[in-house]
Amino acid sequence: MxxxxxxxxxxxxxxxxxxxxxxxxxxxxxxxxxxxxxxxxxxxxxxxxxxxxxxxxxxxxxxxxxxxxxxxxxxxxxxxxxxxxxxxADSYWVNLFNTALLNPEFGTFKPNGKKVMVEYSSPNTNKPLHLGHVRNNLLGYSVAELLKASGYEVTKVNLVNDRGIHICKSMLAWQKWGNGETPESALMKGDHLVGKYYVIFDKEYKKEIEALKLEGQTEDEAKKNAPLIKEAQKMLQDWEAGVPEVIELWKKMNGWVYDGFAVSYKNLGVDFDKYYYESNTYLLGKDTVDEGLAKGVFFKKPDGSVWIDLTTDGLDQKLVLRADGTSVYITQDLGTAQMKYDDFKMDESIYVVGNEQDYHFKVLFLILEKLGKSWANGLHHLSYGMVDLPSGKMKSREGTVVDADDLVAEMIETARAKTEVLGKVNDFDEAEKKSLYYNIGMGALKYFLLKVEPKKRLLFDPAESIDFQGNTGPFIQYTHARIKSLLQKAGYDFAYAGIADAAITPTELEMIMLQAKYPSEIQTAARTHSPAILANYLYEVAKMFNKFYHETPPIIKEENDAVKNHRLNLSFVTANILKDGMRILGIAVPERM
Known part of the structure; x- marks a missing residue:
């Protein structure tokens, strides 16, 4: 107790x-x-x-x-x-430190027997990942790791939107203007190449719309009658009909995109246990609609369309199947939710999706509840706000959104420039420098995006995030490296140093109390699906160590062995908490900087 x-x-x-x-x-x-x-x-x-x-x-x-x-x-x-x-009593805190905090099991949890699924990323296959996807991926990954650290059995899932009019637009533009171009011949990542043709389609489509408007058509008429959009719609129909040459082109271009995504995911340090593809799930849900009709949860209108009335729940009437028997988006989501549960029988399922979809998930979860799905209460929408950049800070190759690969490259370059100015890497070889710049750049990006509560919209300034002072990833990384350097200079070995009973200073008392909170901070962050709780706790731990370091006479020169070992132990525990906590957030902490 x-x-x-x-x-x-x-x-x-x-x-x-x-x-x-x-x-x-x-x-x-x-x-x-x-x-x-x-x-x-x-x-x-x-x-x-x-x-x-x-x-x-x-x-x-x-x-x-x-x-x-x-x-x-x-x-x-x-x-x-x-x-x-x-x-x-100080003796209580010293005893707690020596028995609990120095235990190698401190901050770890036994399996709790519960399963949770975290679905994140969910990209479209017509363009590369962008800044919004970066926040999504980092949130999804860190929430999954938090839950895993808390004792859950976690499955990370990516539901890829690989079908629909969007990919047909890229396919059609490549057919018309690609001249057989491939990622290899263009020296371009596959997702960027497919995105390039999506942009070309949009430009040519707008030209056709303007030409039709000059002929007297309204904006809406021109959008519907433009030859390009009609061709893209025909291609989608051919895809759904299984026309071989369309399917072959679709597989080829999606393959390029997946190769490109794999590189982006590796650079972001995220992974997945299972991929679902909308090309395999888009017909799901019709059985669920039949089930809902039989139970009286859904009703049919005279035109044959199927609806649910949620007005008594403060929402509205929602279409779940068109009059012609084709699915709408929520039909597919109902079917996919059932399939995922059938596959994994999880206790909870978390959807990491931007806040523009808040209403959609309210409706989805409520429908599943009304259908009597026993697992519906375990569904959660982790809603997050948009990420803004200071104007002019970064330009994407398309001029509209910030490309994830460009952002990663800029973060690494900014880390290199700032680190070299400090002159702390003169004795590093090239491989060490490359690894360090990557870790600092990505640590800065990830920490900056994760330290803010998910629901909040945030302003991300790449330069501001790479600061070795203040509430930043590099500050925590630098603190960890400083501790490792101290322990190395002291020739510290915990197995040799062992438990050290010593009187503690007020700052050391503060340190122990703060360190002791680590397990509960993990649990709170996991329970609330908020990596920000853990991120800001780690900042407080790093800040507290720096206060201790500056207030304390040089530890290595301390003549009292018990005091010296106790202070080295305090430093050792701090380094372990920083390393393990940052690992959960997906951030590496260098051994030296």
């Missing part, structure tokens, strides 16, 4: 003994004591007042006296209005 659990149990016992009342455990509210007051743990007394029938101050005093008497580790207390601040 840790000290917090001990205090909760003793507070419940105190209320029973002092006031002959049963205090529910969930009404014992513990907080960290504010820095301006003595103590480490604070009890919020207000929920107890209704049992004591006394003022908050008098109630806090009663509880404080009881806890000092009954808990050996509670050495003193002070009362500030309705807050009871408890001082915990």
């Amino acid at each position: 840790n000290i917090e659990q001990h205090i909760v149990a003793a507070t419940i016992a105190a209320v029973k003994e002092l006031y002959s009342q049963e205090l529910p455990e969930n009404q014992v509210n513990l907080q960290d004591t504010r820095t301006e007051f003595e103590g480490q743990i604070t009890i919020v007394v207000f929920p107890v007042v209704r049992f004591s029938k006394k003022s908050p101050e008098a109630t806090a005093t009663d509880l404080g006296e009881y806890l000092v008497k009954h808990i050996e580790e509670v050495t003193a207390f002070n009362v500030v209005k309705g807050f009871l601040n408890l001082s915990i």
Whole structure:
């Protein structure tokens, strides 16, 4: 039982003994004591007042006296209005550090027997990944790793949108203007090449629209009547009919895209356990529609179309099948959700999708609930905001969105330039430099995007993110490298140093208390699907180490072996937390910088 659990149990016992009342455990509210007051743990007394029938101050005093008497580790207390601040003996924190924090198992969790699926990325195959995809991929990967670290069995899934009018546009433009160009002949990644023809289609399509408007057609008429869009629609029909030459071209160009995506995913450091393809799932869901009609969840309109009425739930009527019997997007999603559950029988399923789809997922989850799917309550939409760049900071090759590969290249180049100015890599060979610049650049990008709560829209400045001071990835990476350098110079070996009992300074006490929170920070971040919680905690850990490092006389020169070993142990645990926490976020921490 840790000290917090001990205090909760003793507070419940105190209320029973002092006031002959049963205090529910969930009404014992513990907080960290504010820095301006003595103590480490604070009890919020207000929920107890209704049992004591006394003022908050008098109630806090009663509880404080009881806890000092009954808990050996509670050495003193002070009362500030309705807050009871408890001082915990230094010996407790030293013992906690030596027994729990130095244990190699610290910060790890046993399997909890639950399965969770995290679906992220979900790109279209007509263009390369862009900045929005970067946030999606990094969020999905880090949430999956958080859940894995918390004891879940995790499956990472990518549902690829590989069919539809969008890919037909690229295919048609390549047929017309490609002259047989391939990624090899163009010296271009396959996803970029296919994206190039999607842009060409759009430009030529707009020319046709303008020409038709000059002939007197309205904008809407011109968009429908332009020859190019009609050809693309015909190609989609041919694809659905299985016309061999169309299927062959589709497979070839999608193959180019997948090769390009593989490079981008490797550069971003993300992976997947299972791929689903919309070309295999787009016909799913019709059985679910039949099931819904049989159960009276859906209804048919006179034209034969199938709907669900969600107005009593504050939503609207939603089409689930067209009058001609063809699917709409939600039909497919209903079928895919059932297929994924049938495949993996997971307890939870998380969809990482931008906030423009909030309404869609409300409808999807509600329909599945009304259909009586036992697993519908385990579905979650991890909604995230857009990423903006300061104007003029980066231009994409298409002039519209920022290409993920361009962004990665710029981050690595910025890391190189900033690191070389500091002159800290003069003794690195070229391979070490290349690895370091990649790790710093990607660490800066990932940390900057992950430290912000997912729901918030954020402004990403590539240059600002690569700063070796402040709440940045490179600051945490540099702190880790500094600790590793210190341990190396000290010839530190934990197996040799072992446990060291020593008196601790106020800053060392702060360090131990902060380090002790690591497991609960992982659990909270996993439960709330928010890597930002872990990211900002790691920043506090790094900041605390730097405070300790600057306040403490040179550790290597310390003559008292117990004090020296204890401080090296503190440094060692900090480095482990930073390395493991950043790993969960998908960020590497260099051994030296």
